[in-house]
Amino acid sequence: MQKKSITAKDFDIIFPGENWFLYWKTSSTLWEAKLAEIGRGKRIIIPINWALHHAELGKYDFATKKPETDLAKLNRVAIKLGHLPQFLCPLTPAPFIQNGGVPHEVATTKATDPNGLMYTTVDPENSIFHLYSFFDPKVYKSFQSFVSALAKYFEAEKISSPVWGGVYGYFQDGQFYSYLHDRSKLFHTSFARFISIKKKNIPIDETFPRSQEEELALIHEFTATMQELYVGTCQESLSSNWEGPINVAFLGASPNDTFNRVTRSDNTIDHSRTLFDMATRDIIPSSILISASHKTGVLKLELDEIVSNTLIPAAFHSSVSDDDNTEYSGPLKLFTLFDFASILEPGSDAKLTWIKTGLLEHLKKEYPWSYILKNSYQNDSNTEDYSSVYCFSGKDINEKIYKNIIKFLMNGGRIILDTAELDSNIKRKIESFFIENSINTTSLFFHCDIKHASLGDGKMILFDGAVLSTKQSDKKNEFWTKLITTLSVIHLPIKYGPDICFFWRKRFDNTNELNYEEVRKLNLYNPSSYKQYVQLPMINNFVLIKAGTPKYSSFTTARNEINVELLPGGSIDLDFGIYSP
Amino acid sequence: MGINDNNTIFGIYTYHKLAYYFIHLFNEDGQLDNETLDATYSNFFSISRPSKIYSHGIGPFNSIGDLQKYSFNLCQTLKSQEIVILSVEKYNQAVDNVFNSEKFLQSLLEQGETIHNIDIGKNNIWNRIFT
Incomplete structure (x- = not known):
């Protein structure tokens, strides 16, 4: 029928x-x-x-x-x-x-x-x-x-x-x-x-x-x-x-x-x-x-x-159904910010740790849409993302989370920890861990106290958020710019117009792309009603593999950059292969 | 568009810590922008709006009278014919048995207090006489 x-x-x-x-x-x-x-x-x-x-x-x-x-x-x-x-x-x-x-x-x-x-x-x-x-x-x-x-x-x-x-x-x-x-x-x-x-x-x-x-x-x-x-x-x-x-x-x-x-x-x-x-x-x-x-x-x-x-x-x-049909392994999240008190009542003066310390503002400017804010931390070794820098607020660290953070560090994870409101017992445990395991630590002052610890690929940076929160925005921005350079974050900065939106995704590589450590897809969108331009400087460890079919858009490659023109309603996607620096 | 042919503004207000605040102000083009609302407040009271008291509302207004005067000023600023204001309780009563968006605004109009922009009304009368 x-x-x-x-x-x-x-x-x-x-x-x-x-x-x-x-x-x-x-x-x-x-x-x-x-x-x-x-x-x-x-x-x-x-x-x-x-x-x-x-x-x-x-x-x-x-x-x-x-x-x-x-x-x-x-x-x-x-x-x-x-x-x-x-x-x-x-x-x-x-x-x-x-x-x-x-x-x-x-x-x-x-x-x-x-x-x-x-x-x-x-x-x-x-x-x-x-x-x-x-x-x-x-x-x-x-x-x-x-x-x-x-x-x-x-x-x-x-x-x-x-x-x-x-x-x-x-x-x-x-x-x-x-x-x-x-x-x-x-x-x-x-x-x-x-x-x-x-x-x-x-x-x-x-x-x-x-x-x-x-x-x-x-x-x-x-x-x-x-x-x-x-x-x-x-x-x-x-x-x-x-x-x-x-x-x-x-x-x-x-x-x-x-x-x-x-x-x-x-x-x-x-x-x-x-x-x-x-x-x-x-x-x-x-x-x-x-x-x-x-x-x-x-x-x-x-x-x-x-x-x-x-x-x-x-x-x-x-865990019940397995799906291998997707081309993507997920959105690119270079930073994962944990803040358990992330629901705010209207009229409340409370602010998230990452607003007070200026990190959220810094990420919006330098790594737009390439971070995620979570209000809980469910440790599961299958879902830990070692490509992301994990940022914790001291007030949220209990015994269980402390153990998971140490495990993450030992497995090569990168961690930023705001020590403001960190429980004194947990603080002592972290210090003891560094000493007992002969971990290299460096202490310095740059707008606030910072302690930097390395364990193989793993890094933990502790900073005093209470002091940093009192600084002006430009000082906070300076702080985060310097600190993040020590964390080996591989990222392509983009120059773009006011209404442009873009999204990075991690893509599975195919047999022709096995030389790259990672493959990422960048989707650019122009939802505005006027023509806009985007520039991508080509830095050493990024290689343009291919471009998808442009819609009301075009791009050209010059010596050290890619220039994209997006008409109103235009979009384009670009695939990049990435090497370690 | 019907009810908003005359560019009616709708405002919903609440009472918080001994003062009144508008929590929503909208017309046929949607929510009114904060810049206009803040500027109207500043002009009305000759001071900048203290935003920390209740950051999600326009105010404070010490009395319903002040709220009404601000509403009238807003009408004049936006050249709207009228503004319909409702308390949160009145709003909830108005929409309680409304199940489609066509009846939504009608119900707000019926339940709310309408403040007319007499300047626009006056202009219309003069226009009718002299044209």
Whole structure:
């Protein structure tokens, strides 16, 4: 029987971006036809629609009533077509489903943003969704019951595809906020209970929390505890399929974006800029809330090349399914900045360590989009990136992290450590480690105290961030310029115009490229409405291997540089082979 | 475009530490830019806006009256016909049962307090008389 091809509009509704498949938006009889339309061997992201599967309290629909709830069939069909299904179980309200995906029976209190405004999101069809709070004990209990039923269903149907936990959120003012960043009345009630438990250890006549700063830290701790509750529930029930939580930030989903979206004034340049900022955080961008008509030209290329072909394969690298189809081993991250207190409340004066010490500003200028900021450190020897300089804030170092840092150093890793607020015991242990292992250390002063230690290829640089933070910006910049030169960071500086965006990716080499130690691809984009130029000075250890098909762009090579001309909406990619200096 | 044919501004304000702040200000072209908002504030109060008190809002305004006067100034600066202002609570009430973006602005208009830019109204009357 000949199947009708789906219309472009239908396609965009069911596949709204980056191979997300919203299975409930089409009949289950058409799943196979629709999944076949995207080719073969794709990583399909399937967000589980909790509300869809909720039949009544304690009872769930997995193909017992609605055919669209047949996840086993969906999984089979996807695998039959050579795809890699990745299920996403919601750990927060979902901005692409009405009520945030919370079943109607338990949706009582709407979630609000830090300013008290109800979270509202706009989908590509201009429908408005309100999100319900996950701080409701009824919601949690219902979630627990649902995940247990889901796990039993997966086991009974022998579904072995990976299940990830979707921490859904948005990006605003340079930060990722999950929808668990909820300040509804329900949050405040639950937080008050949390405080009263903590207060049991405080003298009765003492105010608690004692300061705004302490209150913010407690809010952060409470929110993290709630997140862990939802994560733990999934980990326990879905154990054999469970891969862990993953942060997903939706373009066009911030409270600011809502007003731009309802007035139809959101634009692709803003989305493009936000996308590049997102790429420097430990999050996966998603464009499924943006209409297809906005995802054209350069933005579409960026979403395909950076998100679909690079960030998603790197993040969804599963222990269950192995994917060798991607050309890229991941985004190039020359620096990994760890700062555990990376969620800031509006109006807070707190700043990240890497803002206070000027490193973030320095990296934005000298190594744009070639760094990543993470708010947790999960040591896993399979995922340590020895090509990246790891930067730690002393306040985050506990016994476990200290041991991992030493292991990283001994394996040839490069580390920068801010000793401000470093625990004195840990500081003593580091000093003892240097002495006991006869490690060469050099102490000097350059705008602050610095200690430099080398162990083979491994390097650790300790500096006093408390002193450095008091210096002017130019001094901080000078400090980082000098310090980074000692770390053998191989990088090609680029001269570019104001709206140019670019992204480096590490590429697997092919048999003709085995002479290079590394191969990198540089993607250049011009999302602006005017012609722009980019210059790349050719330094000794970079060799241009090839250029991809230019789109509204061209390049020329001169003696010591490559000159690129990008027309409005233009893009080009260049592959470089790299030798050690 | 409908509701924003007259370039209506919408403003949502909150009360924080004994003062009022606008947390969102937008019109048909989207969010208003901070430079314009800061400049209007500085002209209105003859001082630079102290941004450290509540860095995510325009203010502080000591009273609703000051907030309203600033709103009127903004209308004049941007040559808008009117500004609709709502508190956070009013905003939440307004959007609670709205499920499509067409009705969103209509609902804000109905629930909010509208401040008209009488200068623009006056010009229209004169235009009608003399043309």
